Amino acid sequence: MTDNNKKIELGWQFLRYYSLVRLVIALFFVASPFIIGDKSDYHNFQLFQSVAISYLILASLLLFIALSEQRFQLMSVVQPLVDIGILGLLAYLGHSNTSGYAVLMAIVSIFALLLLRHRLALLYGVGAALLLFLVHWLRANEISDSAYLDLSLQAFAILTVSLLANSLARRLTNYESEVMEHSHSIQDMHQLNRDIINTMNRGFIVIDSEQHTLYMNKIAWYYFGNPANALSQELGSFAPELTQQIKASNKDEFEGQLFKANNNGPRILPRFQKLANKDRTLIILEDYSEISKRIQQAKLASLGQLTASIAHEIRNPLSAINQASQMFEEFESNTQQEKDLLQIIQRQSKRINNIIENVQMVSKRKMPSRNELVLERFLPSFIHEFKQGLNFDAEILCENIDENLSIRFDQSQLKQVLSNLFENGLKYSFINTKRYRLHITATQDKITKQQFLDIIDEGVGISVEESEKIFEPFYTTNHDGTGLGLYISRELCEANGAQLECIPVAFGGACFRIIFDNRP
Numbered sequence: 001m002t003d004n005n006k007k008i009e010l011g012w013q014f015l016r017y018y019s020l021v022r023l024v025i026a027l028f029f030v031a032s033p034f035i036i037g038d039k040s041d042y043h044n045f046q047l048f049q050s051v052a053i054s055y056l057i058l059a060s061l062l063l064f065i066a067l068s069e070q071r072f073q074l075m076s077v078v079q080p081l082v083d084i085g086i087l088g089l090l091a092y093l094g095h096s097n098t099s100g101y102a103v104l105m106a107i108v109s110i111f112a113l114l115l116l117r118h119r120l121a122l123l124y125g126v127g128a129a130l131l132l133f134l135v136h137w138l139r140a141n142e143i144s145d146s147a148y149l150d151l152s153l154q155a156f157a158i159l160t161v162s163l164l165a166n167s168l169a170r171r172l173t174n175y176e177s178e179v180m181e182h183s184h185s186i187q188d189m190h191q192l193n194r195d196i197i198n199t200m201n202r203g204f205i206v207i208d209s210e211q212h213t214l215y216m217n218k219i220a221w222y223y224f225g226n227p228a229n230a231l232s233q234e235l236g237s238f239a240p241e242l243t244q245q246i247k248a249s250n251k252d253e254f255e256g257q258l259f260k261a262n263n264n265g266p267r268i269l270p271r272f273q274k275l276a277n278k279d280r281t282l283i284i285l286e287d288y289s290e291i292s293k294r295i296q297q298a299k300l301a302s303l304g305q306l307t308a309s310i311a312h313e314i315r316n317p318l319s320a321i322n323q324a325s326q327m328f329e330e331f332e333s334n335t336q337q338e339k340d341l342l343q344i345i346q347r348q349s350k351r352i353n354n355i356i357e358n359v360q361m362v363s364k365r366k367m368p369s370r371n372e373l374v375l376e377r378f379l380p381s382f383i384h385e386f387k388q389g390l391n392f393d394a395e396i397l398c399e400n401i402d403e404n405l406s407i408r409f410d411q412s413q414l415k416q417v418l419s420n421l422f423e424n425g426l427k428y429s430f431i432n433t434k435r436y437r438l439h440i441t442a443t444q445d446k447i448t449k450q451q452f453l454d455i456i457d458e459g460v461g462i463s464v465e466e467s468e469k470i471f472e473p474f475y476t477t478n479h480d481g482t483g484l485g486l487y488i489s490r491e492l493c494e495a496n497g498a499q500l501e502c503i504p505v506a507f508g509g510a511c512f513r514i515i516f517d518n519r520p
Helices: 003-036 045-068 072-093 099-116 119-140 145-199 218-223 240-247 288-329 336-363 375-388 411-433 485-495
Strands: 203-207 213-216 253-255 267-274 281-287 371-374 395-401 406-409 437-444 451-457 499-503 511-516
Touching: 003 045, 003 072, 045 072, 072 099, 072 119, 099 119, 119 145, 203 218, 218 281, 240 267, 267 288, 288 336, 371 375, 371 411, 375 395, 375 411, 375 437, 406 411, 406 511, 411 437, 411 451, 411 485, 411 511, 485 499
Parallel strands: 395 437
Antiparallel strands: 203 213, 203 281, 253 267, 267 281, 371 406, 437 451, 451 511, 499 511
């Protein structure tokens, strides 16, 4: 709402009060002959009564106009003018004593000045004073000295009140301007604070003593799945974990426990803090995944530098060990136990070399070159290429591949991610079912419009505890693994604006979902 609109809104409010006062005055004039009883002192009682009733009807009509808010500028000019004219006519038709009418005209002049907020409104007071002289002269055809003195005092009172009202109106105008200026400053500051809070990487929720949500920024709203009408709900309706943590602690300020608001969301670390009035609590929600990621990146960067500096020194003796074990393996006199030990040496040597290569690859990862890929054409081609590199027969079933699904991803990096996920899935499927089989689906969610690719194996599945750890570097449940495959896959997905998540599967097995981002 602009300043001018605010002023007009305040003007309509004041005009409604003015209309109510007018209605009360009109009712008084209609009822006064019955209250006073003496009708002989009226100059023209019948006409006075007709004018009073007409004034009551007009007052009701003007009140309706004030409520309907039509043509404020015209109404603020015309209504005081109508009031002064009708009051002058009633003064002419009514009692000879005009002091009461002088008071009413002074009131009308005050309303006119407060409505118009302009010095020209003083003309209403001047007109009212002159009208009193005219009424007395028309009724008596002359003005005696005593009457002239009374009329002068009444006119002086009207003009004095008008001047004071003019000064008050000017002060009110200045005060309103200052209030509006301060209001703009406060609104700008509130908007600035709101924008700053909404652009922060943390979620903020403010609740009252009864745990009703008073404020929630966009990040917190996103964490809890965009709940509808969150500000009018109790915290427990969309965040029962936070409610339980608040009830479990009596401290004014404490750090909560990690939790996930939903299966696809990040791990969140809450902090609770009582505000100054103690009736409100501020809840700060921090994406612990980002904190953990920064720690891991710093650790891997340091590890990458260390690996780069000692890779040459490690690989030379490692190569000699591997070569010596291969030569020793060729001796026919080796016992079965010696052959098993040689295989362990070779396998662990290969594992050490893979760890060095993977860490170096993470530290030297190149920027992705995202291209448009149609999954219906890309997946069969990649699966055929992937199978050619296997030394066993694998069954990779493509099911429900949306023919219109187009994504933006670096092709070589997507192949690297899928190769790692396919190898893991086939391995765990074989361990559980003795068959190398995977199920691939790719579609778009009709509600969220998210495009995703699912790789589902037939293994024993992944527990909730393990699903929190499998993407951490160097975490592995396989004694031959490096613990970097899934970490690198997630890093490559995030570099392409996508997300790699482990999704629970009702019928068993593990499902790794790639959620794509198609923004350029």
